[in-house]
Amino acid sequence: MTVDLVKITASPLELGAELPVGLQFNATEANAAGPLVTRTIQDDQANPAVDILGQGNPVPAAGMGIVYTKTLIGEQVAFTYQADDGTTVANDVETYTWLPKVYAGVALVPGAVDEVFIEALLENELRADKGISRTGLTWTMSQYIWVAFPQAFNPTNALDFLVQIGGAGFPGGFVLDTAGISVTPNTPNGIPALYDVWRSTGSGSGFVVDLTVSP
Numbered sequence: 001m002t003v004d005l006v007k008i009t010a011s012p013l014e015l016g017a018e019l020p021v022g023l024q025f026n027a028t029e030a031n032a033a034g035p036l037v038t039r040t041i042q043d044d045q046a047n048p049a050v051d052i053l054g055q056g057n058p059v060p061a062a063g064m065g066i067v068y069t070k071t072l073i074g075e076q077v078a079f080t081y082q083a084d085d086g087t088t089v090a091n092d093v094e095t096y097t098w099l100p101k102v103y104a105g106v107a108l109v110p111g112a113v114d115e116v117f118i119e120a121l122l123e124n125e126l127r128a129d130k131g132i133s134r135t136g137l138t139w140t141m142s143q144y145i146w147v148a149f150p151q152a153f154n155p156t157n158a159l160d161f162l163v164q165i166g167g168a169g170f171p172g173g174f175v176l177d178t179a180g181i182s183v184t185p186n187t188p189n190g191i192p193a194l195y196d197v198w199r200s201t202g203s204g205s206g207f208v209v210d211l212t213v214s215p
Contacts, residue, residue, distance in 0.1 A: 020126060020185040021073055021098045021193065043068075044078040070098035071191045073152055074128055099126040100193055101185070103148040104211060106139055106204065113178040113197050118148045119186070129153055130160070131215030139204030147213055148197045151180065161198070164210040174198045 042049035047066055068077050078095045105121035123134045130153040139145065145163065158172040177199040184192040 020187045021071060021075075021100050021191050039083045040081070042080050042082075044080075049082075068096075069189050073098070073100055073150065073193075097128070099128055100150050100152075101125065102127045102130055102132040102153075102213075104132050104134055104146065104213070106137055106143045106145055108143055109199075113181065115181060115183045118181060118183055118195060118197065121146055121148065129215035130156065130213050133210075133212045135210045137209050137211055139207045139209050141203070141205055143204045144202075145174075145200040145204075145209070145211060146177075146197060147174070147211075148181075148183075148195045149213075151194045151196055154196065156196075156198075158198075160214040162212040162214075163200070164212075165207050169210075173201050175201055 040049045040051050043066065045066075045068075050066070070077070075098045076095055078093060080091060080093050083090050101124045103118050103121040104123040107117070107121065110117045123132065123137070125132060127149075130147075130149040132147070132149075137145070147161065158174045161174045162169050162171050163173065164170075175198065176196060178197045179194075181195045181197060182192045183195045184190045
């Protein structure tokens with residue numbers, strides 16, 4: 001008999017294998033295709049294996065007895081799931097990584113370059129480095145291109161940025177607008193981090209551009 005372990009998702013946010021730095025994560029259960037003798041989950045944090053056979057999905061924090069809150073960029077927890085139907089043992093390993101967001105977008109010069117402004121930039125993703133890349137940004141008249149990432153991803157300079165218009169690219173053209181802005185993820189237990197904000201030296205003229213930031 002083949003035991004099919006279904007991939008797990010994070011709780012409370014379904015973010016796959018990446019979680020915002022500081023987010024509390026309650027481990028979830030893997031489902032199997034047939035009747036099982038045992039079903040266990042174990043992390044790589046020196047905690048003992050937990051028998052989760054018959055528990056609800058996701059396993060509540062009370063059932064696991066283990067809660068993970070990672071506060072450093074790149075911290076990980078790997079979970080090993082094992083299901084045994086008496087003749088076949090199947091294993092599935094899932095690794096979760098805690099990462100900050102990198103933000104990018106086009107906007108007018110604001111009254112204040114602060115946390116609110118950074119989090120309002122429309123292009124963002126969880127990253128292990130500053131290498132965000134976006135295509136098809138409409139660079140409207142009087143707007144600037146903005147990129148914000150944690151100071152932990154420095155050093156950087158203007159040549160880390162590449163803007164392409166119609167297939168032709170030009171490097172640089174960015175300045176460090178504001179440094180050391182405290183940004184707290186909008187998640188439970190969010191841990192603030194200092195961000196640097198970079199701005200294009202020139203404003204747009206209605207171009208549609210592609211933006212690449214080197215990792």
